[in-house]
Amino acid sequence: MTGRGKSHRWPWHVLRVVAVLVLLDTLAQAALAGLFVTGDLGLLAWHAANAGVLSALTVVQTAVALVVRRAARGPLWPAVASGVLVVLVSAQQGLGEARLLAGHMPLGMAVFGCATALVYWAFTHRPSASPPAVRSRHGVAE
Known part of the structure; x- marks a missing residue:
């Protein structure tokens, strides 16, 4: 593999890490909600604070998915799905407050499903070793 091929693989690794963090934080939110509902009222503050962490993580995931699209010639849909997650988490926060x-609860299930789908895709998608050549206006590969 050439050095150029390796330079386009790092965004995929970062996307995998961030997608896993989003999914784990989504699971943490569900656990905090479940413990709050069972009577530990102090966990509501943790649940609310962690919503901000999840919101920030989804924004980071969207940015990384855009880097994958641009620098590593990845598909556009993960960036769009990550952007949808930003909107869902924001709506989730508003409904919770x-x-x-x-x-709030069904939307949480949608957030979990979307986060799970992105992690699954990030680990099963096999990017090419190097991005396809970019063609100039004259049809010559650069």
Whole structure:
């Protein structure tokens, strides 16, 4: 493998790490919610604080997915799905703060499903060793 091929692989590794962090934090949110619902009222503050962490992680994941798209010639849909996750988590926070659990809990399941799908894809997708050559306006590979 050439040095150029290796230079385009690092975004994929970063995306995998960040996607796993998003999924693990989503699981932590569910655990905190479950423990709060069973009576440990002090965990509501942890759940609310961790929502901010999850929100930040989804923004980072979106940025990394865009780097994968741009630098490593990856597909666009993971960046779009990550952006959707940003919106879902923001809506989730709003519903939680408003105590609208009828929407908050199902939306949490959607966040978990989307995060799981992104992790699955990140670990099963096999990027090419080097990105395809970029063609100039004259049809010649650069």
